[in-house]
Amino acid sequence: MSGKKEEAAFSILRIYDEPEPRRCEPESSGVSSQPRHQAQPQLDGGCGTPQRSPGSPEAEAQPGPVYQEMSTLTPQQWALQALDRSELQASWFSEGRPREEAEFTSSSLLGFEFAVGIGTSLQACLVLRLLPVTKSGPSSEQLAMAVQGHHPLLSQPPVADEVVVRHRIPRKSWKVGKLCHGKKVCAIAISSSTHHVYTCGHGYIRVWDESALHAWSKAPQAQLNFQDRHNCVLSCKLFPDEQSLITGGVSRTLTLWDLAPTPRIRAQLASAGPICYSLAISSNAQICLACFKGFVEIWDLQHQILIRKHEVPEFGSRCVDITGNKFWTGGEDTSLYAWDLRSCQKLQQYSVHHEILSITHDPSEEWLLVGLRTSDIIIMHTHRREAFKAVIHKYVHHHNLKFAACGSYFVTTMDESVHCLSAPYLQKLFQEEESTEVLCCDVSSDNQYLVTGSKNCATVYQLLY
Incomplete structure (x- = not known):
C-alpha cells in the first residue's frame, strides 16, 4: 500500500562481545554451519529482552540439532538434503513472526547466505541452485548427477579451496x-x-x-x-x-x-x-x-x-x-x-x-x-x-x-x-x-x-x- 504509514515490527538482535566461535572445520570453507542469531519478535519498535544468541558460549556448549546432524553427513548425503535444510533454516528464522510479515528466506542478516558444506558439498550446493525449480524439487537423478559433477550446467571444474576469496574482518x-x-x-x-x-x-x-x-x-x-x-x-x-x-x-x-x-x-x-x-x-x-x-x-x-x-x-x-x-x-x-x-x-x-x-x-x-x-x-x-x-x-x-x-x-x-x-x-x-x-x-x-x-x-x- 503506497504511502501508508506503518508501525514497524522489529526482531530484537543482540550485539555480543564474545569471540566468534570456531568450529572443527577447515578455515577455507568460508561458510558458517548455522546462523548465529535467532530473532525474537517485538512489536511497535519496543525494546524487549533478546533471546540467547546461538553464538553465545551457553549455546555453543550444546550445538543445535542442525549442526549435530550436518557434522556427521557425507557430501553426498548433505546434497540430497540441501533443499530440506534450506526450508528448515527459513522456518527457523521466521518462527514467532506475525503472519502479515513476509516470510524470512535463508539469506542472512546482511545479505550473506548461510550455508553448510565444504569441498565437493559446496560444489554440489552451487549446482543445486542451477537446477530447474519445481514443486517436487530436483529429481534424485539430478541430485546424484550434481554430486558427481556430471550435471550439464556444470561446465567448469570446481574451484580449489585455497583460491576462494574470503573477506577478512579486523580484530x-x-x-x-x-x-x-x-x-x-x-x-x-x-x-x-x-x-x-x-x-x-x-x-x-x-x-x-x-x-x-x-x-x-x-x-x-x-x-x-x-x-x-x-x-x-x-x-x-x-x-x-x-x-x-x-x-x-x-x-x-x-x-x-x-x-x-x-x-x-x-x-x-x-x-x-x-x-x-x-x-x-x-x-x-x-x-x-x-x-x-x-x-x-x-x-x-x-x-x-x-x-x-x-x-x-x-x-x-x-x-x-x-x-x-x-x-x-x-x-x-x-x-x-x-x-x-x-x-x-x-x-x-x-x-x-x-x-x-x-x-x-x-x-x-x-x-x-x-x-x-x-x-x-x-x-x-x-x-x-x-x-x-x-x-x-x-x-x-x-x-x-x-x-x-x-x-x-x-x-x-x-x-x-x-x-x-x-x-x-x-x-x-x-x-x-x-x-x-x-x-x-x-x-x-x-x-x-x-x-x-x-x-x-x-x-x-x-x-x-
Whole structure:
C-alpha cells in the first residue's frame, strides 16, 4: 500500500562481545554451519529482552540439532538434503513472526547466505541452485548427477579451496596518528586511490597525504579555503572511483571537486536551501541527493543540472541515502520514509519511535542501517518486509554509521565511543573511546584505516587483522 504509514515490527538482535566461535572445520570453507542469531519478535519498535544468541558460549556448549546432524553427513548425503535444510533454516528464522510479515528466506542478516558444506558439498550446493525449480524439487537423478559433477550446467571444474576469496574482518585497531585540523571536523573522506584524507569543517578543507596518517603533528599537504569564511562543510561524499568529491553544508552551493592530480573545484551547484545536512550519491555516480530542511534536491552530476526539488516532511529530512531506485529520508519526526527515485512518490513510511540521526546502506544495497537517538540500530531490507533492531540503550547526540567497502563489518560511533561490528553476526570486533564527541567517521576502501573526526582534530586508527 503506497504511502501508508506503518508501525514497524522489529526482531530484537543482540550485539555480543564474545569471540566468534570456531568450529572443527577447515578455515577455507568460508561458510558458517548455522546462523548465529535467532530473532525474537517485538512489536511497535519496543525494546524487549533478546533471546540467547546461538553464538553465545551457553549455546555453543550444546550445538543445535542442525549442526549435530550436518557434522556427521557425507557430501553426498548433505546434497540430497540441501533443499530440506534450506526450508528448515527459513522456518527457523521466521518462527514467532506475525503472519502479515513476509516470510524470512535463508539469506542472512546482511545479505550473506548461510550455508553448510565444504569441498565437493559446496560444489554440489552451487549446482543445486542451477537446477530447474519445481514443486517436487530436483529429481534424485539430478541430485546424484550434481554430486558427481556430471550435471550439464556444470561446465567448469570446481574451484580449489585455497583460491576462494574470503573477506577478512579486523580484530582490533591501533591508534597511529592525529590530523590537527585546527577546528571542528564535521566530515571526513578517505581516498585510497589518491592516498589522501580530506578533513572538512568551518572555513576550509585540509588535505593529508599518507605519511601524515602515522604522525601526530604533521602539517597538512594542502588547505582549500572557501571564499566565504562562514562556509562550513557538514557532509561530503566520495565518488565511487574516489577521484571526485562533493561537499555541502552551511552554504547555498554544493561544491564538486576534482581530487587528482591536485584538488580543484570543478563546479559549484546553486541550491535553494541555506543548510545541506546530508548528501548521497548513486552507485553509478550519476545522481546526487542533497537533504535540506523540508526538501531534497536531486542533481544530475554528469550534466550538473538540478532534476527536481522534492518536498519531504519538514522534520523528516536530516539524513538521506540511495539504494537502487529508492531513496530514504529520516529525521526528528521519528519516521523513516522510502521514496521512488524516478517519480518521487512516497512508497512507505515507517514509524521507528525515535529520532533518526544517520542512514547508510551495505555495499550490496540490500540492507539499510538506521541510527537512532537512543543509539539503537535498525536493520531493514530495502525490498522485503524484514526489519531488525540491535538494542544498545544509550541516549546519544551524535550517531554515525559507516559500512566497510568489503561488506563484512561496519563502524558505528556514539558520542565518544567507536564500535566496530561484524556483519552479519553483530559480533563486537573492537571498541575505542575518545576524549571528545566523535562527529564523523570514514573507513578506507582498502580496509586499512579508520579515521574519526571530533572537536579540533581527526584520529587515525590502523585496522589489524
